[in-house]
Amino acid sequence: MRIKVKAFGVNESEVTTRKGLSDPDVTLPRVPGIECVGVVDEAPSGSGLSSGRQVATMMGGMGRSFDGAYAQYTLLPVGQTIPFDSELPWETLGALPEMCQTAYGSLHTGLDLHRGQTLLIRGGTSTLGLTAAAMAKDLGTTVLATTRRSERAQLLRTLGVDHPITDDGTIARTVRDICPDGDDAALELTGTRNLRDTLRSVRVHGTVCFTGALSDTWTIQDFLAIVDRGGQPCGLGSVRVAAVAVAGRAGTGACGVSNPVPDR
Numbered sequence: 001m002r003i004k005v006k007a008f009g010v011n012e013s014e015v016t017t018r019k020g021l022s023d024p025d026v027t028l029p030r031v032p033g034i035e036c037v038g039v040v041d042e043a044p045s046g047s048g049l050s051s052g053r054q055v056a057t058m059m060g061g062m063g064r065s066f067d068g069a070y071a072q073y074t075l076l077p078v079g080q081t082i083p084f085d086s087e088l089p090w091e092t093l094g095a096l097p098e099m100c101q102t103a104y105g106s107l108h109t110g111l112d113l114h115r116g117q118t119l120l121i122r123g124g125t126s127t128l129g130l131t132a133a134a135m136a137k138d139l140g141t142t143v144l145a146t147t148r149r150s151e152r153a154q155l156l157r158t159l160g161v162d163h164p165i166t167d168d169g170t171i172a173r174t175v176r177d178i179c180p181d182g183d184d185a186a187l188e189l190t191g192t193r194n195l196r197d198t199l200r201s202v203r204v205h206g207t208v209c210f211t212g213a214l215s216d217t218w219t220i221q222d223f224l225a226i227v228d229r230g231g232q233p234c235g236l237g238s239v240r241v242a243a244v245a246v247a248g249r250a251g252t253g254a255c256g257v258s259n260p261v262p263d264r
C-alpha cells in the first residue's frame with residue numbers, strides 16, 4: 001500500500017540508527033522513520049482501504065528493514081496500517097501512533113495494570129511518561145511519577161499524577177513512604193542506571209516494565225539475579241520483569257524474576 005505521508009514523529013530509535021548504533025535488523029541504505037500518519041494514495045484491491053482514507057502506521061520493520069516515513073510517500077504492508085477518522089491537525093496526529101502504542105503496550109501487555117493498583121512512572125515528564133500517566137489515571141489507578149526537577153512537580157499534578165516525586169537517583173524509600181508494601185507496578189523509562197532502585201520500590205509479586213532508557217544505559221553491569229542491598233543479604237520477595245519492545249501489533253517480550261530487595 002502506498003501512503004501519502006502527512007506527518008511523522010521523530011523517535012530516539014531513528015537517532016540511534018543515524019548514529020550507527022542500531023541492532024542488525026537495520027539494514028542500509030535506508031530511509032528512516034518508524035511511524036507516520038497520512039492518507040492512502042494507492043491500495044491493492046481487497047484491502048478494504050480506498051484512496052484518501054486516513055491511516056496511521058508504525059514499526060514492524062518500517063525505517064529499519066524497509067524504507068520508512070521520512071518521505072513524501074511510503075510503501076507499507078497492508079496489514080500494518082490502521083484506518084481512523086479525525087479532525088485533529090496532522091501535526092498533532094503525527095505525534096500519536098508510537099507514543100500511544102508504547103504507553104498502552106507498556107501498561108497493559110507489559111504491566112497488566114488494573115483499576116485500583118498503584119503505578120510508578122520513572123521518567124514521568126517524558127512524552128511517554130505523561131501519556132502513560134493519562135492512560136493510567138483513565139484506568140483508575142494511583143500514579144506516582146518522577147522528575148529530576150522539583151519545579152516540574154506542578155506539571156505532573158496538573159496532568160493528573162497523584163504523587164510527583166523528585167528523582168535524585170534513589171526513590172524507593174520515598175515510594176514506600178507512600179505505598180508501604182511497595183507499588184504494584186513500575187514503568188522504567190530512565191534506563192538501567194536506576195533499575196535496581198526501581199525494583200526496590202515494587203511490592204512482592206509486583207511488575208516492572210523496562211520500556212525506555214533516557215539516561216542511555218541499556219545494559220546492567222555485573223547483574224546478579226539475587227541482588228544484595230548495601231552489603232546486606234536480600235529478602236525473599238520476587239518481582240516480574242517485562243521488557244517491552246512494542247512492535248507492529250504490540251508484541252512484547254517478558255522474562256525473568258529478580259529480587260525487589262524490599263526496603264522494609
Ligand SMILES: NC(=O)c1ccc[n+]([C@@H]2O[C@H](COP(=O)([O-])OP(=O)(O)OC[C@H]3O[C@@H](n4cnc5c(N)ncnc54)[C@H](OP(=O)(O)O)[C@@H]3O)[C@@H](O)[C@H]2O)c1
Nearest residue numbers: 012102125126127128147148190211212213214215244246
Ligand atoms: N520500547 C519502546 O517501544 C519505546 C518506544 C518509544 C520510546 N521509547 C523510549 O522511551 C523513553 C522516553 O521517550 P520520550 O520520547 O517520551 O522521551 P522525551 O519526551 O524526550 O523525555 C524527555 C524527558 O526525559 C527526562 N530525562 C532526560 N534525560 C534523562 C536522564 N538522563 N535520566 C532521567 N530522565 C531524563 C527529562 O525529564 P526531567 O528533567 O523532568 O527529569 C526530559 O524532560 C526513551 O528512552 C525512548 O527511547 C521506547
